[in-house]
Amino acid sequence: MKMRTGTAITAVMLASSLSTAFAQEATQMAANEPVVLEEIIVTGTRGSQRTVFNSLSPIDVVGGSTIDSTVSSELVDALAQAIPSFNVQRLPAADGQAFVRPARLRGLSPDQTLVLVNGKRRHRSALLGSRGAQAVDLAQIPNFAIKRIEVLRDGAAAQYGSDAIAGVINVILDDQPGFQAFSQVSQYYEGDGTEYQAGAQGGWGIGQGGHVTGTVEWTKADATSRSRQRADAIAFQQSSGLQVPNPVQRWGQPDLETIRLALDSALPLGEKAEAYLFGTYGEGDGWTDFNWRNPANTSNVYKATKAFPGWNANRLYPAGFTPRFGQEDQDYSLVGGVRGNLLGDLRADLSASYGRNRIDYKMKESLNASLGPNSPTRFDAGSLIQEEKNLNLDFSYPWESGLLAGPVNIAFGGERRQEIYKVVAGDYASYAVGPGAAEGLATGSNGFPGYSPDQAGRFDQTSYAAYIDVEAPITAIWTVGLAGRYEDFSEFGHTTDGKISTRIELMEGLALRGSASTGFRAPTPAQVYSTRTSQGLDTVTLNTFTSGRLSPSNPVAQYFGAQPLKPEESTNLSAGFAYQNGDGFTATVDAYQIKLTDRFSQSASFTVTPAIRSRLIALGVPGANTFTSVSFFTNDFDTRTRGLDIVASYALPVSDGTLHLSAAYNFNQTRVTGGGLNASDTQKRLFEEGLPEHNASLSAEYRWGDFSVLAKLRYYGKWTDSSGNATGDLFQSFGSQSFVDLAGSWNVTENVTLRVGAENIFDSYPEEATFQASRGLVYSRNAPYDTDGGQYYARVEVRF
Numbered sequence: 001m002k003m004r005t006g007t008a009i010t011a012v013m014l015a016s017s018l019s020t021a022f023a024q025e026a027t028q029m030a031a032n033e034p035v036v037l038e039e040i041i042v043t044g045t046r047g048s049q050r051t052v053f054n055s056l057s058p059i060d061v062v063g064g065s066t067i068d069s070t071v072s073s074e075l076v077d078a079l080a081q082a083i084p085s086f087n088v089q090r091l092p093a094a095d096g097q098a099f100v101r102p103a104r105l106r107g108l109s110p111d112q113t114l115v116l117v118n119g120k121r122r123h124r125s126a127l128l129g130s131r132g133a134q135a136v137d138l139a140q141i142p143n144f145a146i147k148r149i150e151v152l153r154d155g156a157a158a159q160y161g162s163d164a165i166a167g168v169i170n171v172i173l174d175d176q177p178g179f180q181a182f183s184q185v186s187q188y189y190e191g192d193g194t195e196y197q198a199g200a201q202g203g204w205g206i207g208q209g210g211h212v213t214g215t216v217e218w219t220k221a222d223a224t225s226r227s228r229q230r231a232d233a234i235a236f237q238q239s240s241g242l243q244v245p246n247p248v249q250r251w252g253q254p255d256l257e258t259i260r261l262a263l264d265s266a267l268p269l270g271e272k273a274e275a276y277l278f279g280t281y282g283e284g285d286g287w288t289d290f291n292w293r294n295p296a297n298t299s300n301v302y303k304a305t306k307a308f309p310g311w312n313a314n315r316l317y318p319a320g321f322t323p324r325f326g327q328e329d330q331d332y333s334l335v336g337g338v339r340g341n342l343l344g345d346l347r348a349d350l351s352a353s354y355g356r357n358r359i360d361y362k363m364k365e366s367l368n369a370s371l372g373p374n375s376p377t378r379f380d381a382g383s384l385i386q387e388e389k390n391l392n393l394d395f396s397y398p399w400e401s402g403l404l405a406g407p408v409n410i411a412f413g414g415e416r417r418q419e420i421y422k423v424v425a426g427d428y429a430s431y432a433v434g435p436g437a438a439e440g441l442a443t444g445s446n447g448f449p450g451y452s453p454d455q456a457g458r459f460d461q462t463s464y465a466a467y468i469d470v471e472a473p474i475t476a477i478w479t480v481g482l483a484g485r486y487e488d489f490s491e492f493g494h495t496t497d498g499k500i501s502t503r504i505e506l507m508e509g510l511a512l513r514g515s516a517s518t519g520f521r522a523p524t525p526a527q528v529y530s531t532r533t534s535q536g537l538d539t540v541t542l543n544t545f546t547s548g549r550l551s552p553s554n555p556v557a558q559y560f561g562a563q564p565l566k567p568e569e570s571t572n573l574s575a576g577f578a579y580q581n582g583d584g585f586t587a588t589v590d591a592y593q594i595k596l597t598d599r600f601s602q603s604a605s606f607t608v609t610p611a612i613r614s615r616l617i618a619l620g621v622p623g624a625n626t627f628t629s630v631s632f633f634t635n636d637f638d639t640r641t642r643g644l645d646i647v648a649s650y651a652l653p654v655s656d657g658t659l660h661l662s663a664a665y666n667f668n669q670t671r672v673t674g675g676g677l678n679a680s681d682t683q684k685r686l687f688e689e690g691l692p693e694h695n696a697s698l699s700a701e702y703r704w705g706d707f708s709v710l711a712k713l714r715y716y717g718k719w720t721d722s723s724g725n726a727t728g729d730l731f732q733s734f735g736s737q738s739f740v741d742l743a744g745s746w747n748v749t750e751n752v753t754l755r756v757g758a759e760n761i762f763d764s765y766p767e768e769a770t771f772q773a774s775r776g777l778v779y780s781r782n783a784p785y786d787t788d789g790g791q792y793y794a795r796v797e798v799r800f
Contacts, residue, residue, distance in 0.1 A: 042119055043150040043170040044159070045481075046396050046411035047471045053578050056471070056481050056501040056513055057154035058590040058645060064146045064174060069710065069743065071186050071759050071793045073197050073219040073258070074139040075146075076103040077786075079169070081714060081741075083151055084666035084695035085645060087784050092251045094781065095448065095534075096127045096359065098288045099254065099327045100137045105166040106153070106594065106643060107668045107691050110135035112521055112568070114156070114164035117141070117171045118264070118278055120335045120392070121160070123355025124524070126384035126421070128532075131601045132633045134386075134524050137357065138169075140282040140331040144182065144199040145215035145262035147174040153590065153645060155572030157519030158483040158499035159469055161415065165519045165570045165594065173264040173278055175211050177203045179800045186793035189763050193224040193253060193788060203264075210274065212265040219259075223288075224252035224788045230776040233320070236296050242319045248292035249322045251777045252788065256286035273340025281332040290323040290447040291775055301369045301446060305439040308372035316367060316377070323366035323447030331357045337392075349394040349413075357386045363430070363448055369441040370434030382426035382451030386526070391416045405476045411469040420460045421526040426450025431533075442546060449533045449546070454621070459525035463489045477505040483517075491528060492566055495520050509582075513590075514575035523565040523600065527633050528552065531621070547605060548621060548630045556616055557632040560606050566635055571595045576645075584651035593642045598635035601676070605629035637675025643668040657704025665696040682722075682730055689720035691784050694736075706747035710757075714739045714785075721780045723770050737766050737785065755795045763790035 041050050044057045052059050062082045070078040076088040080103070088103040105113040110129065115122040115136040125137035149171050156164040181200040187193060196219070203213030227247040237244050261281040266274050295302045295314060304312045337351030361381040368375040394413035401408055425431070430450025433443045444450055465487035473479050481501040488494040499517035506512060532549040550557040552565055576590030608616070608627045616624035649662040670688055677684045694717030701710040716737045723732045743757025766787060769780035779787035 039148075041150055042172075043116070043168055044152040044154065044156060045409075045471065046159075046394075046469050047398075047409035053580050053586070054479075054503065054505075054511070055578075056479065056503045057152055057156075057515055057574070058513075058576060058588060060151040060153065060647065062149045062151065064148055067143050067146055067149070068182070069755075070143075071184075071195075071757075071791060073143060073195065073217070073221070074101070075141055075143055075171075076101055076138050078143065079103070079138075079149070079151070081697065081712070084664050084697055085153060085643070085668060086151070087691055087695070089782065089784055090253060090786060092253070092781050093249075093288065093290055095325065096327060096361070097129050098325075099256070099284070099286055099329070100125050100127045100129065100359075101139070102129050102133065102135070103138065104691070105151075105169070106592070106666075107641060107670050108166040108594070108596075109133045109521075109600070111163060112165040114160050114162075114168045115171070116160070116168060117280070117333070118173055118335070119170060120351060120353055121388075121390055121417070122171075123333055123357060123388040124386050124419075125331075126357045126359045126386040126526070128526055128530070132527050133600070134526055137329075137331065139258075140260065140329075140357070141171055141280055142199065142215055142217035142260035142262050142282070144201055144217045145173055145213075145260075145264075145280070147172045147176070154515055154574055154592070155499070155517040155519045155570060155594065157570070158485045158497040158517055159467065161417075161465055161467075161485060161487055162463075162520060162522040162567075165521055165568070165572070165596070173213070173262055174201065174215065175203065175213050175264050175266070177205050177211065177213075179203075180797065182795060182797045184793060184795040186791050188224060188788050189790040189792070190224070190226075190788070193222055193791065195219065195221040206266075207268045208271075210266050210268045213263070215260075215262040217260045220257045221253065221255070223250065223255045225250040226778050226788060227251045227776045228778055230292060231774065232294050232296070233292065233776075236294055236320065239296070240319075244319045245322075247776050248320065249776055250289040251775075251779075251781065254286045254288035256284060258282060258284035269338065269340065273338060275336070275338050277334070277336045279332065279334035283328070283330045285326070285328050287324055287326045290325055292322045293317070293320050293446065295320050300440055300442045301367075303440070305372075305436050305441060307434075307436040307439055307441070311373050313367065313369060315373070316375075321365055321367075323445075324364045325448055326362040326364065328360040328362070329358065345398050347396045349392070351390075351392045351394075353388075353390045353392075355386075355388045359384045361426070361448060361450075363445045366446045368429050368432055368434060368443065368445055370437040370443045371429060371432060372434065372436050372441075374434070376429050379430040379445035379450060380427045381430045381445055381448055382456070383422075383424035384526075385420075385422035385424065387420040387422070389418045389420075404473055406473040408470060408472045411467075413467060415465040415467075416462070417465070418460060418462045419525055420458065421524065421530065422458050423451050423456045423530055425453045425456040431455075444533060444546075452533075455531050455533075457529070459529040461489060461491045461522075461525045461528075463487055463522070479503045481515075487522075489522055491525070492523065492564065495522075495567060495569075510577065510579050512575075512577050515572070516574075517572045519570040519572060520567040521570075521600070522567050523633075527600065528565050533627075546627055548616070548624065548627045549602065550621070550630055550632045552632050552634065554619070554621070554632070556612065556619065556621075556630065560603070560630070560632070562603070562632045562634060565600070565633060566598055568599050568635070569597050585649070587648040588645070590645045591643070592645070593640065595638075595640050595673075597638045597674075599637050599639060599675070601634060601636035603631045603634045603636065604676070604680075605631050634676075637677040638673045639670055640673050641668065641670045654702065655704070657702055660699075660701045660703070662699050663697070665694075667694055669693050685720065685731065686722060690782065692717035692719045692736075708745045710741075710743045710745075712741040714741070716785055719784060721769065721771050721782050732770055732780075734767055734769075734780065734783075737764065739764055739785070751799050753797045753799075755797075756793070758790055758792040760786070760790040765789055 501515035
């Protein structure tokens with residue numbers, strides 16, 4: 001992997017801090033600590049001393065050791081295993097989504113969950129994914145740097161602003177002194193996907209209550225392949241006598257190498273205040289496959305033309321070719337501020353943050369057919385950049401009214417946020433419309449046309465917000481919360497949202513809770529202004545086609561009905577109870593409903609007629625001469641999501657050790673209630689049934705002395721995918737699927753722990769998919785779980 005200079009400098013600085021940390025006093029780190037309801041939380045409340053049990057909204061707390069016990073190096077996989085209402089997919093051969101994977105809380109869009117780090121808003125990825133979703137790339141945060149994660153499963157836009165429709169994920173970075181490191185290797189039963197991981201963390205105290213903690217984490221993962229040879233490749237080899245690779249294209253995880261860094265620090269400023277600084281840095285480099293181009297039927301690449309007498313693509317790729325798509329990413333964020341008491345108990349927090357995500361796209365083993373013999377085979381396809389700048393001033397004050405059972409916590413503040421989106425053009429050949437285009441040869445780097453200067457640009461949006469958040473203990477057993485937020489956006493106007501929540505403790509250890517709120521998700525500059533040219537493969541003809549996504553402000557898009565984008569809006573209701581006793585048993589049950597209007601999507605595709613093509617060319621739309629269809633982003637449809645979360649845990653002594661049991665279940669059902677999806681029975685059904693409605697997890701861990709054994713069961717209910725058929729049965733239903741994980745740990749010494757285990761220990765696979773089977777795919781690319789089978793691993797951790 002190509003390392004940037006900044007990474008090298010940061011790594012040297014971090015290595016220095018880690019060597020200092022070796023000298024610190026030893027700390028003890030427990031493995032797989034269960035969720036403790038008495039743990040103080042900071043998400044969903046601006047009061048002090050809130051716990052999971054007395055929170056007004058449902059909160060999951062996932063400990064750092066639980067995250068570290070997941071084989072995957074990506075945070076989304078750890079969350080998906082710990083929280084049944086959180087789903088993540090692997091999307092092979094899906095452009096940038098193979099690297100920035102979509103993750104959903106309660107089945108909603110990836111960008112309808114707000115992500116915080118240490119309570120501060122995290123910047124988005126530069127990628128626009130499925131239906132144009134622009135979400136945070138959680139994989140950029142190193143697992144080894146995380147102390148815990150708090151997941152608020154409730155609408156919270158009135159408290160935190162845009163995106164907090166499904167809930168909030170708050171990543172708390174580690175701030176403990178001492179030194180720890182790990183090394184891990186894993187491999188799938190099939191013998192591929194070997195992954196090496198290593199990381200180190202060092203920290204020490206500063207003054208009275210200050211600290212500096214640094215983390216570095218490195219991962220190198222080989223590709224996986226669950227593919228079979230394409231039938232048309234077999235036929236082509238037989239008819240041509242040429243040898244083609246078997247398989248000609250790979251369906252699986254990409255080759256990927258990453259390095260991630262994190263820093264968390266605080267410096268006391270006298271007795272009542274402190275300055276703080278934290279941030280993350282990451283970069284990665286990976287490759288994945290696109291569809292194989294068959295010389296027998298990929299006419300817009302292989303046909304002979306008058307533009308290039310005596311030449312066609314057979315000269316370059318006689319046995320066909322599989323374009324290789326690559327991504328280099330660089331991501332960093334930095335947050336700094338001062339917090340402390342101003343006057344008496346009035347607490348203030350002034351902070352500024354900057355976050356940036358850059359994705360550079362590249363292609364190899366490809367060509368620009370319209371350039372003929374002058375085409376290169378490697379391309380720089382351009383870059384996407386997302387930048388965000390936040391300025392926050394927050395206050396909180398515990399007001400002693402003398403009339404209520406305790407102090408009323410009053411929080412208020414303001415925020416200025418700026419989002420900047422940049423598109424950087426690729427090299428000329430990646431987007432060029434060459435001489436062969438007039439005769440139907442495909443333009444741009446085949447598989448992923450590059451961004452042209454006409455698509456490049458800088459787009460921004462600024463918003464200002466003010467909020468108030470009050471929690472009042474009406475009596476000793478009854479607490480009420482009220483929150484309101486006003487926010488004004490430069491691109492579309494203002495929003496006002498509110499939330500009311502309540503909690504009543506009926507008896508010691510049993511409390512009822514509920515909330516009602518409104519929320520929103522604001523369209524981003526990328527969604528409002530950017531354009532894109534993309535290529536696909538017709539699953540019937542196996543010929544490539546080119547489509548264009550236009551800005552909603554484009555006159556041609558407006559001709560087809562495009563309107564200025566507006567916010568998605570939500571109404572959230574939830575009700576449930578929390579229970580705990582003194583014998584180690586805890587349980588929560590929460591029902592919810594989320595109504596969403598004006599949901600964001602990509603419009604239907606409109607066929608490009610000769611007249612439309614001429615108009616697009618006149619407007620300077622890149623690649624327009626080869627477009628077969630165009631679309632645009634739009635506020636398209638309305639939905640209603642209803643669900644139920646049940647979480648329980650129990651710790652009890654057994655023989656010479658302790659047994660920790662936990663169970664979680666989520667029922668989540670989404671129905672389309674209006675808008676464009678109602679006009680398409682096929683798209684409506686795929687949207688409603690594309691994820692399981694039932695998800696559950698069970699775990700049992702037994703600890704005795706220096707040993708522990710952990711067993712987990714993950715359950716996914718039935719779901720539906722497209723069959724890929726042009727006629728007849730348009731759908732394929734997949735039954736429920738379960739995976740069993742098993743691991744054992746041994747504290748070899750006071751400072752060294754060895755863990756070995758396997759995920760999907762019985763090597764279970766789902767049913768084979770007919771969708772895109774013509775392209776050699778075996779298991780559905782849209783599966784809500786890993787379809788690569790079992791994998792085993794070994795991990796060594798050291799602590800000083």
